[in-house]
Structure formats: structure tokens, C-alpha cells
Amino acid sequence: MKNNHVTTLEIDLTAVKFNLNHFKSLLKKDTKILVVIKAFGYGSDAIEIAKSIQDNVSYFAVAYTDEGIALRKAGIKTPIMVFHPQEKNLELIIEYCLEPCLYSKRILSQFLLFTSTLEHSEYPVHLKFNTGLNRLGFKESDLDFITSYLSDNKSVKVTSIFSHLAASEDKNEKEFSKSQIHLFEKIAAKFVVHFGFKPMMHLCNTSGIINYPEAHYDMVRLGIGIYGFGNEDYETSKLKNVLSLTSVISQIHTIEKGESIGYNRGFIATKTIRTATIPIGHADGISRRLSNGKGYVTINTEKSLIIGNVCMDMIMVDVTDIECEEGDKVLIFNSQKNIETLAKNSDTISYELLTAISQRIKRTIIS
Numbered sequence: 392m393k394n395n396h397v398t399t400l401e402i403d404l405t406a407v408k409f410n411l412n413h414f415k416s417l418l419k420k421d422t423k424i425l426v427v428i429k430a431f432g433y434g435s436d437a438i439e440i441a442k443s444i445q446d447n448v449s450y451f452a453v454a455y456t457d458e459g460i461a462l463r464k465a466g467i468k469t470p471i472m473v474f475h476p477q478e479k480n481l482e483l484i485i486e487y488c489l490e491p492c493l494y495s496k497r498i499l500s501q502f503l504l505f506t507s508t509l510e511h512s513e514y515p516v517h518l519k520f521n522t523g524l525n526r527l528g529f530k531e532s533d534l535d536f537i538t539s540y541l542s543d544n545k546s547v548k549v550t551s552i553f554s555h556l557a558a559s560e561d562k563n564e565k566e567f568s569k570s571q572i573h574l575f576e577k578i579a580a581k582f583v584v585h586f587g588f589k590p591m592m593h594l595c596n597t598s599g600i601i602n603y604p605e606a607h608y609d610m611v612r613l614g615i616g617i618y619g620f621g622n623e624d625y626e627t628s629k630l631k632n633v634l635s636l637t638s639v640i641s642q643i644h645t646i647e648k649g650e651s652i653g654y655n656r657g658f659i660a661t662k663t664i665r666t667a668t669i670p671i672g673h674a675d676g677i678s679r680r681l682s683n684g685k686g687y688v689t690i691n692t693e694k695s696l697i698i699g700n701v702c703m704d705m706i707m708v709d710v711t712d713i714e715c716e717e718g719d720k721v722l723i724f725n726s727q728k729n730i731e732t733l734a735k736n737s738d739t740i741s742y743e744l745l746t747a748i749s750q751r752i753k754r755t756i757i758s
């Protein structure tokens with residue numbers, strides 16, 4: 392069924408391509424680029440993003456198997472890495488030609504069981520090493536059993552080894568990031584000694600690309616950067632905004648002194664005011680933390696504060712001093728600064744604000 396919501400997330404594919412080229416310009420000629428389009432492409436539309444840049448990237452990556460399957464079903468042929476496959480998805484990984492990131496003895500031996508039984512030859516896999524994030528990954532000391540499991544097993548091929556930085560955006564954690572880089576290089580060197588060949592190496596996410604050019608290696612993993620965020624103002628200023636969220640005024644109310652607005656009577660008018668009701672709520676990603684003036688929208692170029700508590704499907708905003716009528720366009724965000732302010736006012740980061748934009752909001756593409 393066609394999505395007929397009036398609240399719309401516009402995705403600017405020209406800006407996506409601009410941002411991709413910006414990051415490419417930071418890389419050496421031979422460094423490959425992987426674009427991370429997990430979580431519906433950071434809340435946008437993974438399939439549209441993938442289609443628009445598939446000819447200009449070496450890899451895509453998603454977090455989970457079903458996200459990779461959705462891309463394959465949409466006809467995406469680019470290699471797709473799955474960062475976090477689960478034991479029960481491994482058959483599907485093979486069925487849809489996805490490339491698993493193997494991070495533990497359990498998942499490695501399970502995957503080998505499938506590839507050996509199905510008589511695969513050199514099925515591409517990626518080994519994830521933990522160098523300090525302490526989330527997923529083999530330890531340096533696991534290299535011995537990895538070698539014993541893999542050295543005579545021709546059903547898979549280690550296409551890459553990688554790790555992930557814990558604080559690549561944080562200048563105060565440079566020493567820690569450098570210790571991760573050092574450990575990763577040590578692991579890679581040992582791998583080469585154990586296996587007698589060098590797989591691709593990759594470590595950097597968006598902020599890593601910007602802050603650690605010495606660690607770009609064979610490939611980098613670009614995520615939030617493609618949507619226009621460099622994780623600091625100066626870097627963000629070089630990028631174009633991709634996502635704009637708009638809606639329309641459903642209804643306008645005049646509220647008399649003493650009347651309340653919304654659930655829990657979250658706001659009591661101290662004078663006569665005018666409010667507009669907008670069809671977007673906390674189920675759509677407008678955090679309840681943005682209630683009572685913490686969040687805002689823009690109506691006819693004027694800033695209009697959220698008034699009362701954010702409801703599940705709606706917000707009410709103060710339009711006492713704004714010339715507007717029912718049906719007028721409402722801008723929720725259309726710049727990186729705008730998105731970052733809303734994220735900050737809801738005690739979070741752009742990553743969470745974007746990925747929280749619900750699937751019921753209509754997506755439109757500009758290219």
C-alpha cells in the first residue's frame with residue numbers, strides 16, 4: 392500500500408553522492424570504501440541509498456542478516472558484509488550471498504560446518520578482532536585456534552580482518568585510539584605469519600577516516616558521514632545535509648488562560664495562546680524529552696516551540712506569534728545543525744535521532 396502520511400522524510404541523493412566524494416577525496420587512490428547502511432540506512436532508506444551509490448563503492452555493510460537480504464531482494468549486487476550474524480541466520484547468509492563477519496569461536500565453527508557440508512570453496516568471510524571496544528570480536532590470543540580451524544579448511548577464505556575504534560571522534564582519547572591501532576597492526580602482522588597471506592585490513596569509521604589517516608589501510612567503513620555528519624562542527628560544515636523532515640498543521644486551537652494542553656495537562660496557559668497540532672509524535676522518533684519547549688519546529692520561517700508533552704502520534708506547538716493556518720507546511724529539520732540541536736536537547740546524538748525516525752513516516756527521494 393502506498394504510504395499516504397503527510398509527514399515526510401526527504402532524502403537528497405545528490406547530497407549523499409557529494410558526501411561520498413568528499414570522503415573519497417580523503418583517501419589514498421587504492422583505499423577502498425565500504426558504506427554502512429545498517430538500520431534502514433541510518434533511518435533513511437537503505438535501498439535507495441544503495442542504488443544511488445552502488446557503482447561507486449566496493450562494499451556495503453549492514454548489522455543483521457535480514458537487512459542484507461532486503462538489499463539483495465531489491466537487486467543490489469555489490470558485496471555485502473553482515474557485521475553481526477547470528478548462529479540461526481548462517482544458512483540465509485549463504486543463500487543470499489552475504490559475507491559474514493565472524494567474531495567468536497562459536498560462530499566461526501558453526502559457519503565452517505555449513506560451508507564444509509555444502510562443499511563451498513573459498514566462501515568470503517571477515518574476521519573481527521576486539522582491540523578495546525569490548526563489544527564483539529576475537530582476542531589476539533585467539534589467533535592460535537583460528538589458525539588451527541582455518542589453515543586446512545578451503546571452504547572459506549578470510550577476505551578481510553578488521554577492528555572497530557571505541558572513541559575515534561574524541562580528541563581526548565587519541566592515546567587510546569592509537570593503542571587500538573597498534574594492537575590491530577600487531578594482530579594483522581601475526582595473522583600474516585600464521586597464514587602466509589595478507590587479507591584486506593580495515594579499521595576506520597567516519598571519524599576514524601577524518602582523524603586517523605595513517606589507519607585507512609585497504610578499506611574504510613563510512614556510516615554517518617554519508618548523511619552529512621563529521622562528528623564535529625568544522626568537519627560537518629564541509630558536508631551537505633541529506634535528510635529533511637516536514638509535516639503540515641492539522642489543526643489550530645485558541646487556548647484561554649487557565650486551560651491545559653495535552654496529556655498529564657503538561658502545560659497550563661497563563662494567557663490566551665494559539666497552538667498548532669502536528670502529525671508526528673514519539674512513536675515517530677520525536678523523543679518525549681523534547682516536551683515543553685525543549686524541541687521546536689519551524690513554521691513560515693518562525694521558530695515554534697513544542698508545548699506540553701509529546702504524544703505518541705502528535706505534538707502541539709506554540710504559534711501565538713506566528714502567522715499560519717491549518718494545512719501550512721511545518722519544518723521539523725532540514726540541516727545538520729537543526730538535527731544536532733534536536734539530538735542534544737533530547738540528550739542524545741544524531742545517530743539515535745536519525746535511526747529513531749519511524750518506518751511509518753513517508754520517504755521521498757530527491758536526486
Ligand SMILES: *Cc1c(COP(=O)(O)O)cnc(C)c1O
Pocket residue numbers: 427429474555595596597598612613614615616
Ligand atoms: C556502524 C559501524 C560503522 C559506521 O560508523 P559511523 O560512525 O557511522 O561511520 C563502522 N563499522 C562498524 C563495525 C559499525 O558497526
